[in-house]
Amino acid sequence: MQIPRKTGLIIIAALIIAAIIYGFLPKPVSVETVNIKKGYMKVDIEEEGRTRVMNRFIVSAPVAGYALRINLNVGDLVNKGDAITQLEPLRSNVLDPRNRAAAEASIKAAKANALAAKADSEFAQKELDRTKALYKDGLVSEEKLDAANAEALGRGAALRSSEFSVEVAQYELEAADTALKYSTALETGEQMEKVMIKSPVSGYVLKVNHESEGVVQGGEALVEIGDPKMLEVEVDVLSADAVRIRPGTPVLFERWGGESPLKGKVRVVEPTGFTKISALGVEEQRVLVISDIISPPEEWKALGDGYRVEAGFILWEAEGVLQVPSSALFRYDDGWAVFVMKGKKALLRKVDLGRRNGLSAQVISGLIEGDTVITHPDSSIKNGTSVTSY
Incomplete structure (x- = not known):
């Protein structure tokens, strides 16, 4: 049975109009997402140091x-x-x-x-x-x-x-x-x-x-x-960081040339500081922190006097911490917020944060384990924006 000419024209016109409308509809924004989960988290201060013979x-x-x-x-x-x-x-x-x-x-x-x-x-x-x-x-x-x-x-x-x-x-x-x-x-x-x-x-x-x-x-x-077998590590840190370090603070020495990090413990935070010019030409107040290596000597027998290490002073650490990447956070109403992906929509969610270490932040409230958050959100994403994960 042939379709009447008038009916065919109407169908074609309707399809064209539908295509035009579809073309003007907002397309979902492609976003990068990550699932919120619990795990080990630490807050530390990282600085470069060097070994020296203790006596x-x-x-x-x-x-x-x-x-x-x-x-x-x-x-x-x-x-x-x-x-x-x-x-x-x-x-x-x-x-x-x-x-x-x-x-x-x-x-x-x-x-x-x-x-x-x-x-x-x-x-x-x-x-x-x-x-x-x-x-x-x-x-x-x-x-x-x-x-x-x-x-x-x-x-x-x-x-x-x-x-x-x-x-x-x-x-x-x-x-x-x-x-x-x-x-x-x-x-x-x-x-x-x-x-x-x-x-x-x-x-x-x-x-x-x-x-x-x-x-x-x-x-x-x-x-x-x-005796090069009796080594200590001296690290100069910013005075603002030195006030957060105490004798007994655990230290992790990395990138010293060995296969695994070495454990250490702060012995002395010197009471006087000194001025140092940074690589950018900025004057900084620095303080020397002296630490002992407490890993077994056989693990670091290749170390000598004046060797370079990277020291991480662990100020706080815990297991099973619910954390969110710092790249997902943004300022909102004098606080912090994230975009949670629900279905195909981006929903704004306020969050309360605890400890932060630069890479991630401890979540006190606002998110639960398994939530999917959008990282690096740009200005095109608003509450309710259609999104798609890639």
Whole structure:
């Protein structure tokens, strides 16, 4: 049956009108979405730092004299009492005997600190042993065990540091005795023997300050000795960030060259700051934060003095946190809001936020797990806008 000509024209006209109307209808906006979920979240401060030997000792000339060549290279192992060089004293001014009294006071203070550190270390070790037993019986958490282990490691490092200080103070006392002896010889006109300068501690040569033979002044640095196995990490942070960091704050050291991050703990936040010019030429107030590495030494044995690390000071962390990407948030009525995708519509939703770390924010209210939010919303998206996810 043929369609009447008039009817056919009407149908064609209707189709054309429908096509025109459809063409002018607003098309759904293509958007990127993400599902809200719970997970681990942390708030941290990230800065670049460097390692340094914890106990660095500078061997210096006790008196002015003519020093022989130092036949040591950086990295050489020296033991306590090994000869560094010989020094032929020059005629100089009489030295003050009060230096010896000061050295005696230093060694007494160092020994007292060593006794206190030993007691702290023994107590921490006992606490660790007790915690291990409780953990074995299922009475304490793994976090408690890790904390006790970290405390024992930290106290052990403090003990070794204080013992090193005793050795240094003993060397300073011997240096004062040497200086006093040779100054007395100058007064009486006695023949002066050469001074044998020995290493006060066992360790590795970190720097040779005066390699060639020649005249040196009293107190001039000759070599630097330390143990690269005893490292700490210094990081300069903005003063505004330093006030949020406390001794004991956990640290994660990343991008140091190893396969996995290293754990650490803040020991000292220095009380004074300094001015530093940033790469952009802006003056910044910075503060040094000193941290200990508490991961097992075998994990970071390749680290040395002056190596670069990236430190993340963990101010807060928690599991099972409902969080939303920062890219989905925007300001709305003095608060925060997101666009939730329901069906094919974008619906505006106000949210209350908790902790933020730059990448995501903790959701207190306004969203539930499984909600789909639009990230990077532009000005074309309004409440009720048709959207499609790509």
